[in-house]
Amino acid sequence: MTQLSQKHLLGIKDITEKDIQLIFDTADTFKEVINRPIKKVPSLRDITIANIFFENSTRTRLSFELAEKRLSADVINFSASSSSVKKGETLLDTVNNILSMKVDMIVMRHASPGAPHFLSNHIDANIVNAGDGTHEHPTQALLDSYSIREKLGDVAGKKVAIIGDILHSRVAISNIFALQKQGAEVMVCGPNTLLPKHIASLGVKVELDVRKALEWCDVANVLRIQLERMQIKYFPSLREYSLYYGINLKLLESLNKEIVIMHPGPINRGVELASDVADSKHAIILDQVQNGVAIRMAVLYLLASQPGA
Numbered sequence: 361m362t363q364l365s366q367k368h369l370l371g372i373k374d375i376t377e378k379d380i381q382l383i384f385d386t387a388d389t390f391k392e393v394i395n396r397p398i399k400k401v402p403s404l405r406d407i408t409i410a411n412i413f414f415e416n417s418t419r420t421r422l423s424f425e426l427a428e429k430r431l432s433a434d435v436i437n438f439s440a441s442s443s444s445v446k447k448g449e450t451l452l453d454t455v456n457n458i459l460s461m462k463v464d465m466i467v468m469r470h471a472s473p474g475a476p477h478f479l480s481n482h483i484d485a486n487i488v489n490a491g492d493g494t495h496e497h498p499t500q501a502l503l504d505s506y507s508i509r510e511k512l513g514d515v516a517g518k519k520v521a522i523i524g525d526i527l528h529s530r531v532a533i534s535n536i537f538a539l540q541k542q543g544a545e546v547m548v549c550g551p552n553t554l555l556p557k558h559i560a561s562l563g564v565k566v567e568l569d570v571r572k573a574l575e576w577c578d579v580a581n582v583l584r585i586q587l588e589r590m591q592i593k594y595f596p597s598l599r600e601y602s603l604y605y606g607i608n609l610k611l612l613e614s615l616n617k618e619i620v621i622m623h624p625g626p627i628n629r630g631v632e633l634a635s636d637v638a639d640s641k642h643a644i645i646l647d648q649v650q651n652g653v654a655i656r657m658a659v660l661y662l663l664a665s666q667p668g669a
C-alpha cells in the first residue's frame with residue numbers, strides 16, 4: 361500500500377493499521393533526511409499549507425512548520441489571537457478567505473471537538489487535525505507510537521499505561537486508538553474524577569493506583585492536568601495530586617524494572633512528573649519531539665500524494 365485510505369487526517373479512529381504502518385515507513389525515510397547536513401527535500405515544492413491555530417501551541421505548531429519547510433512547501437501561519445476572529449469572523453469565513461489565496465492544505469488546532477470534521481464537509485483542501493478540544497490529536501499519537509517502536513522494537517504486545525488527566529485529554533483518546541490498532545494493551549490511570557465514566561468501553565484497563573499501573577506497564581505516557589479546561593475542582597490541590605499521582609525517581613527505582621517514560625508536553629514539572637524523571641535516562645520526551653517532525657512530514661507528504669490532491 362502506498363496511499364492513505366483517507367483524504368484528511370482528522371483522527372486515529374478513522375485510519376487503519378495499514379495507514380499507520382505506511383506513515384511510519386515514510387517517516388523512517390524522512391527521519392534519515394532530517395539528520396543529513398542538507399535537511400530539505402523538494403517533495404512539496406508546489407504546495408501551500410496554512411497552519412491555523414485557534415488554541416495555544418509550542419511543539420505542534422513549530423513541528424508542523426518545520427516539517428512543511430523541510431518538504432519545501434510554502435507556509436503561512438495564522439493565530440486566532442491576532443486575527444479578525446477577534447472581530448467576530450466565523451471559522452468557515454476565516455478558512456474560505458485563507459483558501460481563496462490558493463492554499464492546498466490546512467493544519468488546524470481548535471478548542472471545539474469536531475471543528476476539523478465540520479470543515480472537511482465544507483472545503484476541498486486536505487485537513488490535518490492538530491488537536492480539536494478534548495477529542496483527538498492524531499499526529500501526537502502517531503509520534504508517540506513511533507517513539508515506542510523506535511525504543512522497544514515494536515508496539516504490538518507492549519503494555520502502555522496512560523496516566524493523569526484522561527478526562528480532558530485528546531492525546532489519551534488518540535493514543536488508545538493508535539495503540540490498540542497496533543496490538544498493544546492499554547491501561548488508563550488517574551483519580552476517578554479524571555477518568556471518563558465509560559472509558560472501559562474502549563477496551564482499556566482502568567487503574568486508580570499509580571504504583572500498580574507502573575508495575576503493570578512497559579511504557580508510561582504521563583499527561584498533565586489541563587487546568588485551562590476545568591470549570592470545577594476535580595481534586596483538592598495540585599500538591600495532593602502530585603503526592604498520589606506524581607511520578608518521581610524514588611518511585612520508579614522502587615519498582616525493580618525498566619519503564620519507558622513518555623510525556624506529550626508541556627510538562628508541569630513537580631506535578632505529574634518530577635524533574636529527576638523528566639530529565640533521566642528513563643524518559644524519551646525529547647525523542648518524541650524529534651520524531652514529531654518526521655511523522656508530520658510523512659503525513660503531509662502522503663496526503664499531498666493522493667490522486668486529485
Ligand code: CP
Pocket residue numbers: 416417418419420421491500624625626
Ligand atoms: N503536545 C502538544 O500538543 O504540545 P503543544 O500544545 O505545545 O503543541
